[in-house]
Amino acid sequence: MASMGHQRISKGIEMKVDHIGIAVKDLQDTLNLYKKILENSEVQTEEVPTEKVRVAIIPLGDTRIELLEPMSDESAIAKFIKEKGEGVHHIAVTVEDIKASIGKLSAEGLRVLYPEPRLGSHGKMITFVHPKSTRGVLLELCQLPKRES
Ligand code: CMX
Numbered sequence: 001m002a003s004m005g006h007q008r009i010s011k012g013i014e015m016k017v018d019h020i021g022i023a024v025k026d027l028q029d030t031l032n033l034y035k036k037i038l039e040n041s042e043v044q045t046e047e048v049p050t051e052k053v054r055v056a057i058i059p060l061g062d063t064r065i066e067l068l069e070p071m072s073d074e075s076a077i078a079k080f081i082k083e084k085g086e087g088v089h090h091i092a093v094t095v096e097d098i099k100a101s102i103g104k105l106s107a108e109g110l111r112v113l114y115p116e117p118r119l120g121s122h123g124k125m126i127t128f129v130h131p132k133s134t135r136g137v138l139l140e141l142c143q144l145p146k147r148e149s
Helices: 026-039 074-084 098-107
Strands: 017-023 042-046 053-060 063-070 086-096 126-127 141-143
Touching: 017 026, 026 053, 026 063, 053 098, 063 074, 074 086, 098 126, 098 141
Parallel strands: 017 063, 086 141
Antiparallel strands: 017 086, 042 053, 053 063, 126 141
């Protein structure tokens, strides 16, 4: 039988899953479905023009599900849906200092998408680590606005 073990991979601050991003074709239609599954009415919708997406944020315990609908054909979400269909698009984790994280991960040779953080949903500053650097998972790093952190 294989033995189990523990490894400490970080000794810094606690990181959390901020949200799980799901690419969808039709936000309202998907929202109606997810409201039935999650029985949650506290949904917020928002447009994020910098990312060319419309998002619906569904709180789920300490984290959120973020439904992402492309606002145009040039949106990365539109390309994703065209190539892979609807589904889980990214996992977002919180970081204390996004500029420091970008510097650190870039120095480690990871492919960070935006060298300067951009404005994401909910006033968060965001960047992404390319799925080719993370064994196939698009990872979003986000720094919460001061009032929320
Ligand atoms: N997850 C896993 N793999 C993905 C992926 C994803 N979400 N998107 C693309 N890929 C894969 C592709 O399948 C492809 O793999 P193969 O080469 O093996 O076929 C490879 O990555 C390259 O794909 P691509 O479409 O050419 O992608 P780019 O190199 O141009 O990378 C990407 C761009 C994926 C990082 C970008 O398009 C993207 O998704 N950016 C994030 C945009 C976003 O989510 N914005 C919303 C933010 C809202 C918020 O939270 O505030």
